[in-house]
Amino acid sequence: MAGKTLYDKLWDHHLVKEREDGSSIIYIDRQLLHEVTSPQAFEGLRLAKRNPWRLDANLATPDHNVPTTDRSEGVEGIVDNVSRIQVQTLDDNCDEFGVLEFKMNDQRQGIVHVVGPEQGATLPGMTVVCGDSHTSTHGAFGALAHGIGTSEVEHVLATQTLIQKKMKNMLVRVNGAVKDGITGKDIVLAIIGEIGTAGGTGYAIEFGGEAIANLSMEGRMTVCNMAIEAGARAGMIAVDQATIDYVEGRTFAPKGAQWELALENWANLHSDDDAEFDKVIDIDGSKILPQVTWGTSPEMVLPIDANIPNPESESDPVKRESIERALEYMDLKAGMPIKDIKLDSIFIGSCTNSRIEDMRAAAQVVKGKKIASTISQAMVVPGSGLIKAQAESEGLDKIFIDAGLEWREPGCSMCLAMNADKLEPGKHCAATSNRNFEGRQGFGGRTHLVSPAMAAAAAIAGHFVDIREIEVSSGIES
């Protein structure tokens, strides 16, 4: 009999019951909650007079609607009425039901997918869910993690389980070492470019190979975060020493004898050598160049030295029309070099790239320089209050401010512009976030997804440049 994949093992560990109709009840170890997708779930519990099954399985923090500017007036100071009500509703629901919440002005507040791992609330071998598609992030810890809708948030609150059908197994192997300057973001964008936004639909993707093993936990989280942009609800990476080192000592991580027991348990969290995958994709890591999206879907991505595609050379009529529509929306011409795309706005942040390593990578590029005069908006938004404090203790905030970038309070910010941070119509933004859909960062806004270093380099030059040709400041820990 063939061995098991990491996903097979995680599935088997959490299987409560297989039902006759082919669906299964799967136990959920951790649920993360935020203000946007939870109010209707709590309301559902109230209406049905149900209580949460296990309070200690949940952790909440507001992130999508919170202001990234002055917060001294607390929730009452949120200017947008509907945003304020939504944040207040999360506070009220967590207080009423007794769910632990890091409220807006708690230093531990931040983007859920940054906070979970940072606190050790995300651990290897867990099932982790959240009403947010980027929950795949937590798979970086050898966990089964995926986004769910609000009805399922309520289902998990009420039953600690989900009704699931097992997904298929896909292995994406990034072989060989990547070139200097290539990050987890470039790797995952290259993967999406290769398999497409629906390439992973119906699959749980395991990322493996030398290039993935060489990544830090921050880089691995970036890769798993964007599994959903390849259509896969769940992305995951085997547990190794880097995983253990990251987790050890964190607030909710096991300690003492339990830590030893956990280590024994986690040693098995990798695919067996003879495991069989339904699909295997091999990518040559040494050939990956810095990536830039030019269109309105994450699969519309190219290396920095490429030119924007010509729809006329696309034979599939549906794809051709998508390219034409994207070029029109983005106001770009076929054949134009990616390097000639001029930027108006820079956004460094989001659950994809707002961790300390991302802050350092961007700071290294802008240190001692000034952003281009043509850049009208440039902001750095750390992923949590603790990352903000860490970055400030390293002097990164001053580097950004001296270079002309704004240093903000933590939250989702202009990744999806539910708070006041918006990309203006028609403007081009180099963003370290995860989606370049029409209107995603603001009505009529034009998003280009890149790594933090690429966004920082674009801020200085005013257009895209190859990060490998840029002199990077030393003296910042990395």
Added chain:
Amino acid sequence: MKKFTELNGIVAPLDRANVDTDMIIPKQFLKSIKRTGFGQNLFDELRYLDEGQADQSCEGRPINEEFVLNQSRYQGSSILIARQNFGCGSSREHAPWALDDYGFRCVIAPSFADIFFNNCFKNGLLPIILSEEIVDKLFTDTFKNDGYQITIDLASQTITSPSGDSISFDIDAFRKHCLLNGLDEIGVTLESVADIKVYEDKRRKEAPWLFDAIKP
């Protein structure tokens, strides 16, 4: 949950691939803490020419006359057809809530994004996957015939055209059962409380660090 048994309705053709959830319901409307009222903002950026605001009436907003749902022949439609990878992007259940609130009961496409597909079933909305060829023919028939209607029968898993042609579709047995009977899934799961407790006790022994670390 609302039952889904049989549906006869006008078909509206949304001739696009990769229709994402930001397109279905833009983020500013996710600030509502209710499950209803999203229909007026379904496809907001395609339907209207201005930027929609949360908590704003849509009366008097400039309409994009070219957008398919604004054309008179598709008024009152309850079945939406689209191209591959419909519903990609976020996990927002506001997407099926908006489709349902607008009046759609069924979406037909060659493929759907996983989370969106799953969310539909929680809301009495039926997503049907058909081959590219069949979807293509549905587009042709819908464009050709004003007020084109089809009949969907969930029990027999068939779609019948006005000429009487019938095609069948697949659906997962549990989801079909829940839709046909309008079942509350939480209620169904809670019938297995004993199994969940047995599992949980075992898990607590094997992996005690997963319990009680977070103190509410």
